Amino acid sequence: MGIINILPPQTANKIAAGEVVERPASIVKELIENSIDGKSTNITINLVNAGKEKIEVIDNGVGIHKDDVPIAFLRHATSKIKDEKDLEKISSLGFRGEALPSIAAVSKVTLITRTTGEDFGVKYVIEGGKERLFDVAPANLGTRIIVEDLFFNTPARRKFLKTTATELNYITDLVGRFIMSHPHISFQLTHNNKPLIKSSGDGDLKHCLSEVMGWETAENSIEVDFSYENMTVTGLIIKPVLTKSSRSGQMFFVNNRIVKSSMLAKALEAGFNTLIPIGRYPQGVLNIQIQVEDLDVNVHPSKQEIKFKDEKAVFYLVKEGVENALKNKSLISEFKHTNVSRQLLNPGNREKIPKESEVSKAIEESSVLEIKEIEYTTPIYSHNVTSIKDSTNSLSQPAQQVFDLPEEEQYLHPFFKTLKILGQYANSYIIAVDSEQIYLIDQHAAQEKIYYERALTQMHTKPIIQQIVPMTLELKKGYREKIxxxxxxxxSLGFDLDFLDGNNIIVRGLPFFINKTVSLQLLFDALEELIFNDDITAIKKYKEAVLALISCKGAIKANHKLSFMEMEQLVKDLGKISNPYSCPHGRPVIVSLDKYSVEKLFKRVT
Known part of the structure; x- marks a missing residue:
């Protein structure tokens, strides 16, 4: 007797469900895609316990005809394709005919729907793949589907679900991507009757970005619109002053379909080129419009993986699209009046004036300057501003070295040549103006980036070594061998080292950009973490990471008083490097405040 068995339908359906339904977010994705294919303009998602107990999706689409309702829950039943030729030109989001039967196989589903021209709708209940009810019912135009008790009949799979917070995060991220891929549709997500996210559906991508990623990201976005060989890439990229430590700020769509693609991520990053600091990733929301015949979406049951007929052409499209968008654009982090959030403008949320040290710390730690409306309870007379008048003051510490650049390396960014230096705030920020705006420049981040870029260029030629009085250092066990x-x-970085007995080394020379007053012991202690970091495998990335750390240690620190000439020279040098807008760690170097924003803060304009 043979040992190969034909599985019963119930068992086969549960296995098939595992390909489509991994977690509550999988169900939300399939149901939203069905609503979009059903021409909905308003989609509401209500969750209980992150969807583990209940998922409800309500839309105002065309609905499902009453005769098609039971058929929709049969495997491979679909209105999207008719034969195998249609697989070569899929334009709808859903097409496999597996979503509803797979969901129904592992949960309790209630469907209420009505189509145009019908006086009544229908109600259909199916539990674990078995039909329980099919009857006439009052219903709004469109479809309402309720999924309850996920994995009630497969408890082993329920145990693999993550915490409520984690599962909710998956869904929130997913809905955010739908908002960005379909800006003309209004989405609303609630959890345990509390609203989480809502979009207007007005079609404005920047409004969507603000709703999903916040106003700061939206205000620092740049539009992308580029075509190549019958393909077009559109969307928004975020200025390199706002980067992330992962690719979580990247969203890619192909013909408005949410996709995952390492190739598209690399193309986005290649478009930014050297503008992104080491260990950071650019943010962007990009949609590629391409002929359906030139791609294959039928790769994986989740339909998020995709194959392009010509990957090189798509890579070029995205890379060039990003590069073109960045050309001739100001990459300064902008502070506009809309940055003052609605919550902060609410009189009930006004705050007492913080201490000056707290203000300085807040500005230093913030990724963009944020000014809050505050209630003046005490007068403030001293702002610790170094004005032009005291520019001749001598410094208590030796001045940091500045670069005497040859003529051919003058101003890559002429904008910096137009700035007029007013002074220094809190011995940490240079205040400058032009005819349009006020600028604050972080002196530490500025010189750190200058050192970094010059050192990076020097690293690829012959390193310049500054000789020092030899100094012996005792390192932790194993560190000497690692060096x-x-x-x-x-x-290659510019160190001159010799090895002694035990854990000792002797340092005779340092990279030219390191301030000689920096403690060598602290410098090598900081380098230790990088040297032992096995995650940095590429030697190029390794060198760049070390350079970033050394540049930080060698640069002017906050709370360091500068003369007017030093401030002026620092700003000039800033205009001579390729990316003066963010430091190697991803923080902004300069932020701007326009006249309208100032007038808004003083209630002179509405």
Whole structure:
């Protein structure tokens, strides 16, 4: 007797459900896609316990004809394709005919729907794949589907679900991507009767970005619109002053379909080129419009993976689209009046004036300057501003070295040449103006980036070494050997080292951009973490990460008083590097405040 068995339909359906339904977010995705295919302009998603107990999706689409309702819950039943030729030109989001039967196989589903021209709708109940009710019922135009008790009949799979917070995060991220891929549709997401996210559906992508990623990201976005070989990429990229430590700020769509693609991520990053600091990733929301014949979406049951007929052409499209969008654009982090959030403008949320040290700390830690409307309870007379008048003051510490650049390296960014220096705030920020705006420049981040870029260029030629009085350092056990293994790296950076007995080394020379007053012990202690970081595998990235750390240690610190000439020279040098807008760690170097924003803060305009 043979040992191969034909599985009963009930068992086969549960296995098939595993391909489509991994978690509550999988169900939300399939149901939203059905609503979009059904020409909905308003979609509401209500969750209980992150969808583990209940998922409800309500739309105002065309609905499902009463005769088609039971058929929709049969496997491979679909209105999207008729034969295999249609697989070569899929334009709808859903097409496999597996979503509803797979969901119904592992949950309790109630469907209420009505189509145009019908006086009544129908109600259909199916539990674990078995029909329980099919009857006439009052219903609004469109479809309402309720999914309850997920995995009630497969408890082993329910145990693999994450915490409520994690599962909810998956769904929130997913709905955000739908908002960005379909700006003309209004979405609303609630959890346990509390609203989480809502979009207007007005078609404005920047409004969507603000609703999903916040006003700061939206205000620092740049429009992308580029075509190549019958393909078009549109969307928004975010200025490199706002980067992330992961690719979580990247969204890609192909013909408005949510997709995952490492190739598209690399193309986006290639478009930013050297503007992005080491260990950081650019943000962007990009939609590629392409002929359906030139791609295959039928790769995986989740329909998020995709194959392009010509990947090189798509890579070029995205890379060039990003590069073109960045050309001739100001990459300064902008502070506009809309940055003052509605919550802060609410009189009930006014705050007492913080101490000056707290203000300085807040500005230093913030990724963009944020000014709050505050209630003046005490007068403020001193703002610790170094004005032009005291520019001749001598410094208590040796001045940091500045670069004497040859003529051919003058101003890559002429904008910096137009700035007029007013002074220094809190011995940390340079205040400058032009005819349009006020600018604050972080002196530490500015010199850190100058050092970094010059050192990076020098690293690829012959390193310049500054000789110092030899100094012996005692390192932690194993660190000396690790430096020996990476000696080529240290030499290429500009270190002159010798090895002594035990855990000791002797340092005779340093990279030219390191301030000689920096503690070598602290410098090498900081380098230790990078040297032992096995995650940095590419030697190029390794060198860049070390350079970023060394540049930070060598740069002017906050709370360091500068003369007017030093401030002026620092700003000039800033205009001579390729990316003066963000430091190697991803923080902004300069932020701007326009006249309208100032007048808004003083209630001179509405």
């Amino acid at each position: 020996q293994e990476n000696l080529e790296l240290f030499i």
